[in-house]
Amino acid sequence: GAVVSQHPSWVICKSGTSVKIECRSLDFQATTMFWYRQFPKQSLMLMATSNEGSKATYEQGVEKDKFLINHASLTLSTLTVTSAHPEDSSFYICSAFASGRGETQYFGPGTRLLVL
């Protein structure tokens, strides 16, 4: 299978600060990456689709100015949670389709964010 990494794996920050999460495809190129958020005991909710070299496509209800996405290269997408608040505490997971390696999406290990 293909490998997707995320950094950091967990982060604790103060309310009002910004947090950047990196998602990397380690052994394949990904023109499109996906960012999900998962609250405890709930399923994955797609936040946005990150497109290399262009603007991200956000799902309905997701604030684009609060969740900044940058996909500057074919192997890296970043999600920045700006002015984080306690309600932003969640498990953030990225994923990508690996062309030529089947139909499935490959998921990163996730980043657990706790905003105090």
Next chain:
Amino acid sequence: GQNIDQPTEMTATEGAIVQINCTYQTSGFNGLFWYQQHAGEAPTFLSYNVLDGLEEKGRFSSFLSRSKGYSYLLLKELQMKDSASYLCAVKVNTGFQKLVFGTGTRLLVSP
């Protein structure tokens, strides 16, 4: 809109067989996936169906009926380690391909 439904929780005993159902109503359909997710971890791929019928892979099998908008995941010879959440996801194309996830089913396997 996209709507994917699964039972919230299921319980079963070790060694038994359990079937987790998934019904979907989506705008477009390019395949259905099942993922397993242990608490605090990312989902891992279990199966993929794009044509009607049964796909078998070891202890796990997945069935799809596109006309009925229905799929199930069948787990045989349950083991304690199978206690996890099972996520049904449909690949749709809304200008680009993406996965829409169901609500997830938490399975608890007891001795």
